[in-house]
Amino acid sequence: MQVDFQLGRPAQGARIVVAMSGGVDSSVVAALAARSGAEVIGVTLQLYDHGEAIGRTKTCCAGQDIYDAKTVADRLGIAHYVFDYESAFRGSVIERFADEYMRGRTPIPCVSCNQGVKFTDLLGLARDLGADCLATGHYVRRVLGANGPELHRAADPARDQSYFLFATTRAQLDYLRFPLGDLPKPLVRELARDLGLVVADKPDSQDICFVPGGDYAAVVKKVRPEAAEEGEIVDRDGRVLGRHRGLIHFTVGQRRGLEIGGQKEPLYVVRIDAEARRVVVGPKSALAVRTARLSGLNWLGEDQRDGLSAKVRSMARPAPARFEPGSDGGSIHFDTPEYGVAPGQAAVLYEGERVLGGGWIEETAAAELEAA
Template sequence: MALDSDTHPLNSLGFAKPPAETRVVVAMSGGVDSSVVAAQLAEEGYDVVGVTLQLYDHGAALAKKGACCAGRDIHDARRVAEEMGFPHYVLDYENIFQDAVIDEFAESYLAGATPVPCIRCNERVKFKDLLETAKDLDADCMATGHYIQRKMGPNGPELHSAADANRDQSYFLFSTTPEQLEYLRFPLGHLKSKAETRALAAKYGLPVADKPDSQDICFVPNGNYASVIEKLRPEAASPGEIVDMDGNVLARHKGVIHYTIGQRRGLGIGGLSEPLYVVKLDADNRRVVVGPKEALATRKVPVREINWLGDAPFASREEWHVGVKVRSTRPPTEAVIRPISDTEAEVELLTPEEGVSPGQACVFYDMDSSRIFGGGWIWRGY
């Protein structure tokens, strides 16, 4: 039972009791970030339980060396737990991951969208099923190695960007709900650089201190989405036409899945006076639509499945003036959100952006602070 904060100060995780009486489940991927979180909390005296998810068969064709939850990573997580002296469990989440993430990834790609499976994994697996498992283990909270900050505000915990803008993962965590935020902790969010994380790993003598960061989606070898889709859906590589914005046929293609919005290279169209870009994927008609660069500029973005983290109800205003990211690698840009319902809105970008694609996330930021107001999913709309 937690002690009264007047008689016992809050510990580093925000509980009014000693670390030894505070159980924390750490989601361990086998990488340096989550390993440092687990080691640091163990050294501080917390009752740490490490959990690693096996998300797919690491011996199967989809897996690759260095994937986030492949066999090597499970082994690395176990070694860290053994050296730091806390229990570690591996949970088989293959079926959940297949149903909640991989199948939707394939279907979205086949429909001409550009999905972000890492967001769905956080939303539907790590912060849902794993979080419930942590509660079943009587943990007071669950900690992860994500670079994002949880700060207490006047109305409860708030989500804030990481101190290191180069490592910030807020784009991938916009769908974290207020209820999940109550239970989650992100001990690395305040660090100024990845070098600090690696220095901590060296300090604790962790075997993963020099382990390279994973760069790709865990089940997509070398970033080759198309090869994965073809394995999951062999019918996906149906040929079709490459057309201009007036419908004139310019060339043939070997499958819509090989193209993304904004793509310029590899179109197989020669003899043109100006470069052309993919401006639309018409999956239903197996057409890739190309046009000039200015045709990529988008001002109005339909967004749905909105997770709102602001203090006032989302639909309580006609407009919200915020910053938004429509790609993880771009800084927030000024925008106006016009709610249609509690979970749907039109977002108007004050400066048009290129390459806005259905299936990507649109994440909302406070332009005057580091706070994140949630976000939603871009769709075709109109």
């Protein structure tokens, strides 16, 4: 299988840097790059290694994964370098993750990682190495449009990672390549087996790399011990219904873990008052959102406003919406009330398969309040 890396010149005289995490996806990208005839350099960033501490090797930043990336590079006959970015990763991703929880928000660390360490620092490394492009194993498509490269969803909807890449800038997109965007995951594994790569059957990571076993609270408590301070659980009128063991255990939309009995209807977390250390609960209807204000807007489209769709969670279906730009970002208006919308999440806007951009949700307007 051959892939056109759109290098703008003959591959035999070009250089491709591949971001290699030690997983099957980036390993196949390295193999496809090597097949193109270009000089290929594999680069692995050492970000956060908890694998040794917990005896687990399936996470993207564990020491075993660095070894796997090197083994694949040796198999392909390409150069491989490891760069220590643990300090930068801690400051821009882990500490930000903890601080967002402290503020009562719902953080999306994978976006922060792509926005910073991976697509800023790693891209800079690739340029320093004289590469014509940086190729990654993300499942997303780079499509050449009338006004330059566009970001599109992956052909395989089950693997699409476009939600996590909304902050990719136009300049970065011009330099990046995503060879797996048109491929289904089973075919990627088949290619890895045909190439004899040791990672062909390596399981995909199911957790955020620095959150062992999905225990977010333990990570936040370690970084910010004060996050475990207790507080009150109150209804929307301020009546105390119970107590909680720390804001780090709750996000907007959550129902489990409240441990409040004797209520007429199920209660959900509808708001977190970080300053007062209060968890505010209410009925499911209180979670319905019609409008969300965004900050940190990154826009890849033209002047589209109507006929769009928005995703507020990576696994959510895009919901019909309208976008209204503003001086400090903009706002999205859902055609019908949307649930599970919380400050701190990313809202990503699409026009069909194309990613137009997105931003960080700062505040929301409840549908029931707008109706009133």
